[in-house]
Amino acid sequence: xxxxxxxxxxxxxxxxxxxxxxxxxxxxxxxxxxxxxxxxxxxxxxxxxxxxxxxxxxxxxxxxxxxxxxxxxxxxxx
Amino acid sequence: xxxxxxxxxxxxxxxxxxxxxxxxxxxxxxxxxxxxxxxxxxxx
Amino acid sequence: xxxxxxxxxxxxxxxxxxxxxxxxxxxxxxxxxxxxxxxxxxxxxxxxxxxxxxxxxxxxxxxxxxxxxxxxxxxxxxxxxxxxxxxxxxxxxxxxxxxxxxxxxxxxxxxxxxxxxxxxxxxxxxxxxxxxxxxxxxxxxxxxxxxxxxxxxxxxxxxxxxxxxxxxxxxxxxxxxxxxxxxxxxxxxxxxxxxxxxxxxxxxxxxxxxxxxxxxxxxxxxxxxxxxxxxxxxxxxxxxxxxxxxxxxxxxxxxxxxxxxxxxxxxxxxxxxxxxxxxxxxxxxxxxxxxxxxxxxxxxxxxxxxxxxxxxxxxxxxxxxxxxxxxxxxxxxxxxxxxxxxxxxxxxxxxxxxxxxxxxxxxxxxxxxxxxxxxxxxxxxxxxxxxxxxxxxxxxxxxxxxxxxxxxxxxxxxxxxxxxxxxxxxxxxxxxxxxxxxxxxxxxxxxxxxxxxx
Numbered sequence: 001x002x003x004x005x006x007x008x009x010x011x012x013x014x015x016x017x018x019x020x021x022x023x024x025x026x027x028x029x030x031x032x033x034x035x036x037x038x039x040x041x042x043x044x045x046x047x048x049x050x051x052x053x054x055x056x057x058x059x060x061x062x063x064x065x066x067x068x069x070x071x072x073x074x075x076x077x078x
Numbered sequence: 079x080x081x082x083x084x085x086x087x088x089x090x091x092x093x094x095x096x097x098x099x100x101x102x103x104x105x106x107x108x109x110x111x112x113x114x115x116x117x118x119x120x121x122x
Numbered sequence: 123x124x125x126x127x128x129x130x131x132x133x134x135x136x137x138x139x140x141x142x143x144x145x146x147x148x149x150x151x152x153x154x155x156x157x158x159x160x161x162x163x164x165x166x167x168x169x170x171x172x173x174x175x176x177x178x179x180x181x182x183x184x185x186x187x188x189x190x191x192x193x194x195x196x197x198x199x200x201x202x203x204x205x206x207x208x209x210x211x212x213x214x215x216x217x218x219x220x221x222x223x224x225x226x227x228x229x230x231x232x233x234x235x236x237x238x239x240x241x242x243x244x245x246x247x248x249x250x251x252x253x254x255x256x257x258x259x260x261x262x263x264x265x266x267x268x269x270x271x272x273x274x275x276x277x278x279x280x281x282x283x284x285x286x287x288x289x290x291x292x293x294x295x296x297x298x299x300x301x302x303x304x305x306x307x308x309x310x311x312x313x314x315x316x317x318x319x320x321x322x323x324x325x326x327x328x329x330x331x332x333x334x335x336x337x338x339x340x341x342x343x344x345x346x347x348x349x350x351x352x353x354x355x356x357x358x359x360x361x362x363x364x365x366x367x368x369x370x371x372x373x374x375x376x377x378x379x380x381x382x383x384x385x386x387x388x389x390x391x392x393x394x395x396x397x398x399x400x401x402x403x404x405x406x407x408x409x410x411x412x413x414x415x416x417x418x419x420x421x422x423x424x425x426x427x428x429x430x431x432x433x434x435x436x437x438x439x440x441x442x443x444x445x446x447x448x449x450x451x452x453x454x455x456x457x458x459x460x461x462x463x464x465x466x467x468x469x470x471x472x473x474x475x476x477x478x479x480x481x482x483x484x485x486x487x488x489x490x491x492x493x494x495x496x497x498x499x500x501x502x503x504x505x506x507x508x509x510x511x512x513x514x515x516x517x518x519x520x521x522x523x524x525x526x527x528x529x530x531x532x533x534x535x536x537x538x539x540x541x542x543x544x545x546x547x548x549x550x551x552x553x554x555x556x557x558x559x560x561x562x563x564x565x566x567x568x569x570x571x572x573x574x575x576x
Contacts, residue, residue, distance in 0.1 A: 003092070006092070
């Protein structure tokens with residue numbers, strides 16, 4: 001009972017909450033060029049978005065490129 | 079929280095939802111005591 | 123990797139770092155520092171310069187086990203296929219410049235800085251292997267104690283020993299190998315967390331590979347628990363047992379080296395044997411399954427991006443169960459091991475999730491923010507500045523004319539400012555002070571009637 005009464009008492013003072021609409025630049029920054037960064041960069045690029053991929057090392061591929069075989073399929077990782 | 083972890087609490091407890099526990103001012107606590115509350119629990 | 127380079131929608135910056143981040147969802151402004159590579163785009167990685175370069179350094183790609191030149195590509199399939207010069211090692215003899223037919227070498231290249239505008243950001247900063255401290259389980263002290271990542275390089279056909287396993291001290295193929303699990307993880311003195319079973323699976327895989335190289339090698343795994351939780355993982359584990367890999371549930375005690383042979387004497391307590399035998403075993407080689415840590419350079423980057431971290435040091439997600447892809451900053455999503463230790467399959471899953479989360483935002487072309495935000499009454503405001511000082515998001519500025527001014531983008535509507543305001547001038551829309559007053563009063567109406575008994 002008190003809950004309902006309290007809810008109504010508060011609702012009596014409710015107001016319409018305005019919305020703010022902000023534009024969105026159609027580009028994405030991906031920080032890191034390992035398996036995670038490459039997969040998300042490719043997915044977004046294939047959807048037609050512009051991707052900036054930043055990698056600190058001279059090459060992309062990350063730790064994954066150091067592995068010969070990966071579990072559980074024992075296939076080559078590159 | 080009490081709901082999510084399915085904790086039992088007494089029926090005499092009256093919850094007041096806030097956006098953040100930081101919103102709870104001393105004015106609010108004092109008002110509750112003034113209006114007859116026996117205690118106030120601030121929980122997040 | 124090649125697909126990434128070929129994609130016309132991806133602009134790839136290697137040897138680059140993010141040095142500044144401003145703005146908010148939909149409208150981030152990112153400053154990128156591009157380090158000089160000292161070769162231009164004409165370089166096709168032919169490698170003629172590598173042969174004439176007199177300066178050597180240990181190869182990072184091969185965990186320091188093999189050499190590279192001062193002008194080099196990290197490995198044969200590197201993307202982009204373009205050499206770079208390590209100026210810490212280069213002696214500036216100019217041989218590479220002379221031999222290059224494409225005149226691609228340029229010693230005068232400078233670091234450059236530029237800005238890009240993006241709508242969303244995906245964090246994919248990855249992990250680094252925990253490096254055991256000197257002497258822990260013999261690491262660093264005894265040559266034949268290596269970590270898992272070094273073993274990976276040894277087993278790789280493009281690695282320093284072209285895939286033929288040799289132990290470091292004398293180059294002899296090992297006859298017995300011990301894998302030690304949970305090095306630096308599940309350890310209250312180092313890292314409490316479990317690296318999500320990744321090191322378990324890596325050990326099982328590498329144990330199988332070592333066994334495959336030479337079936338007469340004795341391969342033993344010393345483990346606390348084998349965490350083979352994933353599709354097909356348990357079967358993979360069972361297969362390794364069938365192939366003859368031995369598993370001993372034990373924590374490794376002491377590791378000593380036999381100075382004559384370089385062999386390692388390891389004390390193991392077999393906790394599953396009926397009498398809990400403590401015995402000293404001898405192995406040719408020890409492989410430490412070291413924990414996964416957040417990337418070494420992440421700390422520096424996070425001074426710029428300012429995301430919250432979990433107690434383990436990995437990045438915090440929006441919700442540990444219901445949303446493990448987004449962060450609590452709108453417009454920034456997580457992919458891969460920056461969020462926590464995980465295997466490749468889970469990394470791919472999360473990366474696709476992050477791409478879809480950001481993709482949705484970009485495709486909409488606009489973002490709507492519900493303005494449940496603090497607002498200030500300039501008549502009541504005394505310009506004392508307590509709200510601005512209290513705000514955890516630095517969303518409030520005090521001006522002489524309008525009093526407290528709230529930035530609707532930075533404000534999260536927590537209401538801390540409303541709680542500290544001495545003149546009740548600032549409050550949060552939808553959760554105003556008088557609404558709370560009404561709520562509390564109505565709730566306690568009966569309590570007063572009953573004489574203070576709620």
